[in-house]
Amino acid sequence: DVKVTQSSRYLVKRTGEKVFLECVQDMDHENMFWYRQDPGLGLRLIYFSYDVKMKEKGDIPEGYSVSREKKERFSLILESASTNQTSMYLCASRGTGRVSPLHFGNGTRLTVT
Amino acid sequence: QKxxxxxxxPLSVPEGAIVSLNCTYSNSAFQYFMWYxxxxxxxxxxxxxxxxxGNKEDGRFTAQVDKSSKYISLFIRDSQPSDSATYLCAMSSGTFQGAQKLVFGQGTRLTINP
Structure with a gap:
């Protein structure tokens, strides 16, 4: 069974702090994604990666960066956290099969004060 | 427009009811449709x-896609309290290979009352 693990369930950070959200998957998937989920807005794609050291911007990349040094690990970085980045962050991975679904982690609830 | x-x-129905969840979309290029x-x-x-x-059935769940109307539905028959969850539709225009981007709906919060 695919497991996507996000290192923190809840995080509280101060405005201006640098924040790291970590995600690890155990199924050797090539593709990994970071979404944020907000009420009324659904899931919005921040960044994705289709291979080690490769990354592509999603729909809302401003204020975020990512790192993928190893295939199983995909990190989301908030360079200088702001209150409008308070949200639920979801990591996902998928293989390259034609009907390979997205497998999500259980999310990190980030609050920036 | 999204x-x-x-x-x-939120949607609240009694146990055993038939539930209908729906999404509309504007991009005619979408051809893959999912419910999460x-x-x-x-x-x-x-x-x-x-x-x-077309339609696809899996147990108590049926997914329908009407591309001419740009409308998709998920039906749940004999709904159970364990079906209480948020249901998100998602769709994409390309194949599932590679890092194909999905576009998600806002999600519908469903509660099944015993």
Whole structure:
């Protein structure tokens, strides 16, 4: 069974702090994604990666960066956290099969004060 | 206008009822349609997937796609309290290979009352 693990369930950070959200998957998937989920807005794609050291911007990349040094690990970085980045962050991975679904982690609830 | 519109609810029905969840979309290039289910404090999980128009049935769940109307539906028969969750529609224009981007609806929060 695919497991996507996000290192923190809840995080509280101060405005201006640098924040790291970590995600690890155990199924050797090539593709990994970071979404944020907000009420009324659904899931919005921040960044994705289709291979080690490769990354592509999603729909809302401003204020975020990512790192993928190893295939199983995909990190989301908030360079200088702001209150409008308070949200639920979801990591996902998928293989390259034609009907390979997205497998999500259980999310990190980030609050920036 | 959002590419994918989904009524956020909340929707509350009695146990055993037939539930209908819907999404509309504006991008005629979408051809892959999915429904994800998200339990409280969990990540979404794929429930059903359909390609192009038509129906697909899996147990108590039926997914319908009407590309001419740009409208997709998920029906739940004999609904159970364990079906209480948020249901998200998602769709894409390309194949599942590679890092194909999905566009999600806002999600509908469903409660089944015993």
């Amino acid at each position: 590419e994918v519109e989904q009524d956020p609810g 289910r998200q339990y409280s404090r969990k990540g979404p999980e794929l429930l059903m997937y359909t390609y192009s128009s």
